[in-house]
Amino acid sequence: MLKLILIAALIFPSFAKASDWSDADTVREAVYLAVLAIDYGQTRNIAHHPENWQEITADWAITSHPSAHQVDNYFALLAITQVTIAYLIPAEYRKKFQYINIVCEARAVHSNFSLGIGVEF
Numbered sequence: 001m002l003k004l005i006l007i008a009a010l011i012f013p014s015f016a017k018a019s020d021w022s023d024a025d026t027v028r029e030a031v032y033l034a035v036l037a038i039d040y041g042q043t044r045n046i047a048h049h050p051e052n053w054q055e056i057t058a059d060w061a062i063t064s065h066p067s068a069h070q071v072d073n074y075f076a077l078l079a080i081t082q083v084t085i086a087y088l089i090p091a092e093y094r095k096k097f098q099y100i101n102i103v104c105e106a107r108a109v110h111s112n113f114s115l116g117i118g119v120e121f
Helices: 002-011 023-048 068-088 091-114
Strands: none
Touching: 023 068, 023 091, 068 091
8 A cells, every 4th residue: 555655656746745844744754753663662672572472563564573673674664654655745635644643653552562562672
């Protein structure tokens, strides 16, 4: 799905409305990346302690017992993809896209904390 959005944004330049990027867009991206960093640290903790936990949310992308290297690559790709899509889509969709992704990441972080998964880099 993300690949299709990126391809569409690149094929149809009229979608690329980055000139209307606002300070609020920057703040939302910063919040997303901060929450993503916490999720990243939690997922690295899962990778370092496979005897205690397994990855279930992103196991389609990084397996249920990922290596630290897989986690690093996955989260780098996720961060780059998020920022790129947010930058390319029109402002009328950008805000919703950003908030949806912030909420999804925050839910994952909350779920991990409730399971006792701390942050480990």
